[in-house]
Amino acid sequence: MHEFSIVSALIEQCEQLALEHQAKGIARVAVKIGALSGVEPQLVKTAFDTFREDGMCKGAELEMDVAPLELDCKACGAHSIPDEIAYLCPVCQSRDIKVSGGEEMLLMQLELIYD
Numbered sequence: 113m114h115e116f117s118i119v120s121a122l123i124e125q126c127e128q129l130a131l132e133h134q135a136k137g138i139a140r141v142a143v144k145i146g147a148l149s150g151v152e153p154q155l156v157k158t159a160f161d162t163f164r165e166d167g168m169c170k171g172a173e174l175e176m177d178v179a180p181l182e183l184d185c186k187a188c189g190a191h192s193i194p195d196e197i198a199y200l201c202p203v204c205q206s207r208d209i210k211v212s213g214g215e216e217m218l219l220m221q222l223e224l225i226y227d
């Protein structure tokens with residue numbers, strides 16, 4: 113499953129950061145999931161619960177935020193967050209747009225546990 117490899121990489125990233133900061137454990141992991149990332153929050157939660165079992169993320173709380181699709185229009189310069197997923201500028205209807213947000217899953221915050 114797509115989510116499992118993403119979460120596995122996320123946990124690795126968290127553990128790496130915890131090690132770098134000489135932390136004892138991880139209390140909280142906050143991620144942002146792009147509306148277009150194709151990642152299902154419920155599956156992320158399930159995968160997180162599965163993978164954290166014996167690592168530093170054991171006992172960590174997972175917080176998820178969905179990041180909306182963001183577009184930059186190359187025709188009129190508008191930056192917009194459309195209500196629905198459409199590759200179209202809502203201001204001038206141009207299709208000459210660049211997606212500037214909402215496509216990835218990002219680690220936003222990590223709360224570490226020290227002695």
Ligand SMILES: [Zn+2]
Nearest residue numbers: 185188201204
């Ligand atoms: Zn436009």
